[in-house]
Amino acid sequence: MSPSYRGLLLDFGGVLTTRMRLNGRAFEESEGLAPGAYFHALNENPEGVRVYSDLEVGRATQEDWNRVIGGILGIDPTGLMERALANLRPEPAIVAAAQRAREAGVKVAMLSNSFGLAPYNPYKALGMWEDAFDAVILSEVEGVRKPSPAIYQRALDALELTGPECVFVDDHAENLPPAAALGIHTIHHTTDPEATTAQLDALFARAAA
Missing domain, CATH: 3.40.50.1000 (HAD superfamily/HAD-like)
Known part of the structure; x- marks a missing residue:
């Protein structure tokens, strides 16, 4: 049984x-980023990996993530998570x-x-x-x-x-x-x-x- x-x-x-990957691609297009730049910042850049891991367990704030990922990508960090998930x-x-x-x-x-x-x-x-x-x-x-x-x-x-x-x-x-x-x-x-x-x-x- x-x-x-x-x-x-x-x-x-x-x-x-x-799908998260489709959302990420749409974000790259809306921000004028090179294809794959966002995923590289999250998954391969050491500072990006660290701040995302810290955010997930409460050691970093969302605004910390905005600042670090915005800096890596060279874009305005203001409200970045909301923009990143907009699609x-x-x-x-x-x-x-x-x-x-x-x-x-x-x-x-x-x-x-x-x-x-x-x-x-x-x-x-x-x-x-x-x-x-x-x-x-x-x-x-x-x-x-x-x-x-x-x-x-x-x-x-x-x-x-x-x-x-x-x-x-x-x-x-x-x-x-x-x-x-x-x-x-x-x-x-x-x-x-x-x-x-x-x-x-x-x-x-x-x-x-």
């Missing part, structure tokens, strides 16, 4: 929202699947490595805050980020569920093994929201029965 899942953990950027939108198929699961009695949590909450709160801006979920687990608040096992356990604790009772969806493959080690069923969301929602609907069909 297949398991009956009672909890769903969803990543924010790239799962509950449209991000809720992913309708995933949001709808989460709503269906919740209506069936499944507990749904958002589990996100934080973009910072002030001065710009991207979660509220996209309508994804406390009322939309049974729990919101942000790395900035927790002081620990994915893929640390601790943040997955905190998500389980917040839902009052065990790992084998839950499903976790993330667009970064490296974030899945620590969740799987806790017994959580994992789904790697890639570029096809409909494929992911089909998996979710199948997994939670028993909850609705």
Whole structure:
């Protein structure tokens, strides 16, 4: 007999929202940046990597991130995170699947490595805050980020569920093994929201029965 899942953990950027890479490319175009410049600043420039990591666990503020990334890119840092995420939108198929699961009695949590909450709160801006979920687990608040096992356990604790009772969806493959080690069923969301929602609907069909 297949398991009956009672909890769903969803990543924010790239799962509950449209693809982060597409958003980043649109940001580069809007700021007149060379293709790939933004991603290089975030993922390869040592200062950019450091400030992003620090932001995610609350050691740096969003304004620190704005200043450092703006300096690396040579652009105005004022409100930079808001500009950088301006083309991000809720992913309708995933949001709808989460709503269906919740209506069936499944507990749904958002589990996100934080973009910072002030001065710009991207979660509220996209309508994804406390009322939309049974729990919101942000790395900035927790002081620990994915893929640390601790943040997955905190998500389980917040839902009052065990790992084998839950499903976790993330667009970064490296974030899945620590969740799987806790017994959580994992789904790697890639570029096809409909494929992911089909998996979710199948997994939670028993909850609705």
